[in-house]
Amino acid sequence: xxxxxxxxxxxxxxxxxxxxxxxxxxxxxxxxxxxxxxxxxxxxxxxxxxxxxxxxxxxxxxxxxxxxxxxxxxxxxxxxxxxxxxxxxxxxxxxxxxxxxxxxxxxxxxxxxxxxxxxxxxxxxxxxxxxxxxxxxxxxxxxxxxxxxxxxxxxxxxxxxxxxxxxxxxxxxxxxxxxxxxxxxxxxxxxxxxxxxxx
Amino acid sequence: xxxxxxxxxxxxxxxxxxxxxxxxxxxxxxxxxxxxxxxxxxxxxxxxxxxxxxxxxxxxxxxxxxxxxxxxxxxxxxxxxxxxxxxxxxxxxxxxxxxxxxxxxxxxxxxxxxxxxxxxxxxxxxxxxxxxxxxxxxxxxxxxxxxxxxxxxxxxxxxxxxxxxxxx
Numbered sequence: 349x350x351x352x353x354x355x356x357x358x359x360x361x362x363x364x365x366x367x368x369x370x371x372x373x374x375x376x377x378x379x380x381x382x383x384x385x386x387x388x389x390x391x392x393x394x395x396x397x398x399x400x401x402x403x404x405x406x407x408x409x410x411x412x413x414x415x416x417x418x419x420x421x422x423x424x425x426x427x428x429x430x431x432x433x434x435x436x437x438x439x440x441x442x443x444x445x446x447x448x449x450x451x452x453x454x455x456x457x458x459x460x461x462x463x464x465x466x467x468x469x470x471x472x473x474x475x476x477x478x479x480x481x482x483x484x485x486x487x488x489x490x491x492x493x494x495x496x497x498x499x500x501x502x503x504x505x506x507x508x509x510x511x512x513x514x515x516x517x518x519x520x521x522x523x524x525x526x527x528x529x530x531x532x533x534x535x536x537x538x539x540x541x542x543x544x545x546x547x
Numbered sequence: 548x549x550x551x552x553x554x555x556x557x558x559x560x561x562x563x564x565x566x567x568x569x570x571x572x573x574x575x576x577x578x579x580x581x582x583x584x585x586x587x588x589x590x591x592x593x594x595x596x597x598x599x600x601x602x603x604x605x606x607x608x609x610x611x612x613x614x615x616x617x618x619x620x621x622x623x624x625x626x627x628x629x630x631x632x633x634x635x636x637x638x639x640x641x642x643x644x645x646x647x648x649x650x651x652x653x654x655x656x657x658x659x660x661x662x663x664x665x666x667x668x669x670x671x672x673x674x675x676x677x678x679x680x681x682x683x684x685x686x687x688x689x690x691x692x693x694x695x696x697x698x699x700x701x702x703x704x705x706x707x708x709x710x711x712x713x714x715x
Contacts (some may be wrong), residue, residue, distance in 0.1 A: 350678060350689060354598050361601035368606035373637035381600025385593030388640075389585060392592075397581035404577020406559045409566040452639065452687045458585050460683045467612025467684040475688040476681065481695070488673040488696035489703075495668030502644070502664055512662050516710035521669035523706040535691040 354545075396452040403457060404443070416441035426529075427479055436465035440483055450492045478536045485532045488539055489525040584683070591682035595675060599638045608634065622707055627652070628660040633655060636673035636700045643667070661715060665707040670700050 365374040406412040419441045420432060430437050439462035446455035462483060470477040476484075495517055502510035563570045577679045602608050620626045631645040646667050653659045673696040696698050 350681070350693070351596030352689070353674075354594065354695065357598040357602050358550070361598075361605035361607050364607035364610060365605035366608070369689060370606050374601060374605045375617055377604035378597060381604075382593055385596035387563060388596060389589055389592055392588075393582075397578045399573035400584065401576075401578035402559055404580070405563045405568060405570050405573045407577075408573050409558060409559075409563045409568045411562045411566075434618055445580075449551065449555070451555065454555075457581060457584060457681060460588075463680050463684045468712050474686055475691050476686050476692060480681070480686065481690060481692045484677055484689075484692050485699065487680060488671050488676045488692075489699050490669050492668075494583045497643075497668040498646070498664050498668040501650065502655040502660075505647065505655040505660075507660075509653035510655070513661055513668065513711075514708065515565045516661070516665045516714060517668040518701050519710050520665050520706040523697040524669055524703035527702040528695050531695035531698045532692065535695060538668055539690060546713060 352358055386411045386453050392453075392456075393502055396457055397426055399451075399454040403454065406429060413438065415445050419444050430469075434465065434469070436469060436479070443483075444486065444491070447450055447487070447491050448493055450494055452492070452497055455487075459483075481532050481536065482529065485528050486525070489527060490521050492521075560632055569584075588683050591678050592675075595678050599641070599674075602637070603634075603641065623712075624704070626660055628663045628666065630661050632704050635666060635670055636697055637675075637703045639672040639675060658711065658715065661711045662707050665711055666704055669707065670703045673697060673700055 361374065363535075365371045403412065408417075416438045420437075423437070423441055423444065424432055427440065428436065430440075441460050443455050443458035443462055446452070446458060463480065466477060466480050466483065467473075470480070494511075494514070496515075499510045502513075560570055563573070573624050604633060608630075612633055614635065616626045616629050620631050624632075631649060634645055635642040646663050649663045651661055655661075655664070674693070677689065677693050677696055681692070
């Protein structure tokens with residue numbers, strides 16, 4: 349499906365540029381976009397390298413197992429078919445804890461490792477398993493306790509109390525996550541026969 | 548808040564020493580894995596950023612905002628935040644720029660400023676996360692994950708408006 353979304357975005361852009369007479373700008377910006385992509389990668393690279401290293405220490409020392417246990421009961425309900433002692437489940441727990449703490453850059457390596465493990469457990473090589481869908485959805489929603497970036501931006505813009513939106517943010521994130529998960533679970537139910545994951 | 552990162556790393560190192568883990572050797576081993584991850588996700592990221600840039604530069608994004616704005620106003624959404632809400636699931640840096648725009652145009656403590664803040668603080672860049680996670684393991688059929696994620700973003704928009712209106 350990403351094939352169609354990605355291709356569609358580009359086709360729509362080109363057609364749109366013809367009508368809005370932005371064709372020249374589009375041509376220039378397309379190449380700029382590739383450069384922006386590389387710039388983003390250069391921002392991500394040191395973060396991922398550093399956190400992967402730190403997390404390897406946490407993993408070897410057994411600290412990560414301890415952290416993973418905190419969210420185990422809650423996540424067990426979301427992933428009932430996943431063995432709670434599997435590496436996949438452990439990485440999911442670690443990804444969630446890093447996300448909640450606002451360590452987004454630390455969450456990504458865990459998340460990608462979790463996906464790798466989930467793929468190993470899935471009988472289908474190129475179709476998303478139920479667990480993958482739930483897990484990716486959780487990463488498209490924000491479960492960060494303190495939205496530091498927004499707080500900082502508000503503070504810089506001269507807000508009287510940058511964090512007074514916290515209650516609204518918590519309610520909104522919880523609602524978004526709940527509705528998103530419901531949507532995913534509905535989709536899983538309706539397509540259950542198509543994909544079955546062995547735990 | 549920024550200090551949490553350092554504290555967290557400190558705890559990891561101390562725990563490593565206690566458990567007699569060769570911390571630096573282990574760090575290097577893990578860091579190598581980090582490079583591999585970046586190598587694997589690089590094509591995905593460049594591909595997405597190109598498509599998103601094209602969408603913005605062609606005026607398609609603006610067109611979509613103009614289409615949505617009147618409808619949004621009728622439903623009680625502040626029209627000022629529509630561009631940001633539309634861009635939010637697609638581009639992290641783009642929506643942050645628009646968030647700052649809302650702040651400088653209407654103030655961070657205005658209704659629009661607050662709604663935009665809540666929206667930004669309670670969502671992630673859905674399109675990016677979906678492509679990154681599935682792309683990293685070569686999943687082609689992602690079933691309805693993207694739609695569910697966008698549905699969650701829409702829910703966030705609705706709740707951002709509702710909660711801010713209720714509390715202020």
